[in-house]
Amino acid sequence: MRKILFILSFIIVGFSLNAQTTKSDALLIEKINQLNSAKTMQQYVDVQGDFTKLLNKDRRWQVYYYAGFICLQQAKINLENGNSQIEGNLGNALKYITLIKPKQRNGEVNTLLGMVYYLKSKFDVDTQQRGLSKKESLSYYKLAQKQGCKNPRLILLGNLLFPNKSKEIHESEGNQSSISPNWGKEDLGKLIN
Numbered sequence: 001m002r003k004i005l006f007i008l009s010f011i012i013v014g015f016s017l018n019a020q021t022t023k024s025d026a027l028l029i030e031k032i033n034q035l036n037s038a039k040t041m042q043q044y045v046d047v048q049g050d051f052t053k054l055l056n057k058d059r060r061w062q063v064y065y066y067a068g069f070i071c072l073q074q075a076k077i078n079l080e081n082g083n084s085q086i087e088g089n090l091g092n093a094l095k096y097i098t099l100i101k102p103k104q105r106n107g108e109v110n111t112l113l114g115m116v117y118y119l120k121s122k123f124d125v126d127t128q129q130r131g132l133s134k135k136e137s138l139s140y141y142k143l144a145q146k147q148g149c150k151n152p153r154l155i156l157l158g159n160l161l162f163p164n165k166s167k168e169i170h171e172s173e174g175n176q177s178s179i180s181p182n183w184g185k186e187d188l189g190k191l192i193n
Contacts, residue, residue: 027058028054061104061105067096075093090119111154116137
């Protein structure tokens with residue numbers, strides 16, 4: 001009888017954990033969809049608040065990744081509008097992304113780090129710091145390549161770092177989950193056209 005109760009308790013715990021994962025995936029997917037449809041600074045600020053709240057509940061690398069990505073998008077908007085808050089946006093992006101544990105830093109994470117450092121290399125007033133940021137961007141680009149990352153985001157970073165090389169579009173490889181990063185094709189298309 002004890003064995004049966006013991007086994008039943010494991011089954012119940014397993015179902016309960018699976019239900020929690022499904023619920024947290026659904027919430028993350030909802031926030032990613034909001035992020036993917038954001039176009040204005042206010043929309044990014046709103047979804048940033050949602051991801052900041054998620055950080056307290058969900059410790060997966062994707063949550064930190066998207067929180068950092070939002071800051072990168074805010075920096076791009078500020079750059080386009082001539083706003084001086086770029087340094088703060090990029091600092092926040094690095095803060096979130098570097099919270100991802102080193103063993104979880106896959107090609108996606110390293111590509112995003114490369115993007116942040118690339119943008120830092122474009123606006124920094126100190127030419128020495130600009131050069132250091134460009135070297136950081138290049139090192140993350142190479143690391144993502146070594147990790148076998150093949151997606152539009154890495155190609156976009158490569159095209160930004162090496163503007164005279166041929167430009168190409170590459171489809172993402174492997175099975176993508178609904179919480180996998182999928183941005184970059186639109187930006188890459190703008191760069192090529």
